[in-house]
Amino acid sequence: MTQAIFTNAWISQTAKTMFRGAAPPVSNKFYIGLAQTDSLSRNSPLASFISNELSSADYTRLQFNLADDGGYNTNTNRHEFSPVTITFTPSTTTWQFQTAFLLANGHSVASMGFSSSDVNSATNRITISNHPWTSGDRLVFTADDLATLPTGIDAGTIYQVLSPTTNDFALALVNSSVAIDIQNTGSSTFRARSANGIIATFAIEPSLITLLPGQPHSYQIPIALMNTGYVNGS
Numbered sequence: 001m002t003q004a005i006f007t008n009a010w011i012s013q014t015a016k017t018m019f020r021g022a023a024p025p026v027s028n029k030f031y032i033g034l035a036q037t038d039s040l041s042r043n044s045p046l047a048s049f050i051s052n053e054l055s056s057a058d059y060t061r062l063q064f065n066l067a068d069d070g071g072y073n074t075n076t077n078r079h080e081f082s083p084v085t086i087t088f089t090p091s092t093t094t095w096q097f098q099t100a101f102l103l104a105n106g107h108s109v110a111s112m113g114f115s116s117s118d119v120n121s122a123t124n125r126i127t128i129s130n131h132p133w134t135s136g137d138r139l140v141f142t143a144d145d146l147a148t149l150p151t152g153i154d155a156g157t158i159y160q161v162l163s164p165t166t167n168d169f170a171l172a173l174v175n176s177s178v179a180i181d182i183q184n185t186g187s188s189t190f191r192a193r194s195a196n197g198i199i200a201t202f203a204i205e206p207s208l209i210t211l212l213p214g215q216p217h218s219y220q221i222p223i224a225l226m227n228t229g230y231v232n233g234s
Contacts, residue, residue: 002100002219004203007042010104013198025104029197030064032086032219033110034097038204047156049101049202050140050195053110056093061110062086064102066223081223089216098205100219105197107137112192119150119185120168126182127168128192137161138174138195147188152181158195 016022035052070081088095109132118127133139138160143149153159153171162170162179170179203219211217 002203002205004102004201004221005042006201007044007199009046009198010200013104025197025200028063028065029105029107030200031061031103031106031108032064032088033061033101033103033106034059034088034095035099035101036097038098038208040099040101040202040204044199046195046197046199047140047158049099049103049199050193051142051156052099053193054095054097055111055113055191055193056090056095058091058093059095059110061103061106061108062088063108064221070223084221084223085218086221087216087218088211090211090213092213094213095211096208097211098208099202100205101202102200102221103197104200107132107194107196109133109194111194113144113189114192115189116147116150116185116187119182121150121152121182121184123170124152124179124182125168125170126192129167131164131167131169131192133161133164133169133192133194135161135164139171140193140195142191142193143186144189144191147190148186149190150186151183153186 017024034054035049036054037052040048067082070079073080112128112131114128138158140158141149141153142155149155158174159171160174162172172178172180209217
């Protein structure tokens with residue numbers, strides 16, 4: 001069974017929540033994603049996970065929901081939840097991946113494609129019809145094979161959506177309200193990738209997984225909370 005690793009970012013967030021009163025992640029915004037790489041580590045930034053996430057037309061993130069509130073196990077002295085099983089199944093394309101990750105406070109839509117003709121360097125806006133993002137949502141951009149991102153948009157940088165309409169939006173650096181100056185349209189095709197949230201944990205397969213259309217691949221996720229005090233669970 002592939003073992004998962006908690007990221008440093010998640011451990012830090014957990015400490016902030018427990019000891020400093022930071023808001024915990026929203027319970028219905030946990031998603032499992034798949035990445036086509038084996039080079040990620042617990043120190044890897046969020047953008048590295050998102051930039052390597054699958055982008056096939058039939059790929060979607062799967063929502064992670066706990067089935068119940070669990071109960072206290074007196075044999076192991078911990079609170080245990082029912083294991084959650086997540087099953088990915090491509091419908092029309094072949095998927096290849098090697099890493100699965102759990103995203104907290106994430107967006108349900110993994111990514112959307114657009115082309116250089118959708119970039120307006122005069123108005124600094126990007127057109128993606130019926131895009132799902134609202135003001136403040138965070139995005140990472142990648143160029144498809146043989147494509148070049150527009151000058152002003154850098155791969156590996158997290159941006160936030162600014163002044164969105166139904167079909168287009170501008171970009172700003174995180175925590176800024178100044179639109180990014182997009183100096184040209186770039187060339188060919190790109191992807192805008194949802195980068196809300198924080199990577200909680202990830203698991204790297206020992207070898208590349210190839211899924212043909214209709215072929216499922218499942219992850220079973222057990223969850224237990226250790227009893228660090230003197231509570232007997234009663």
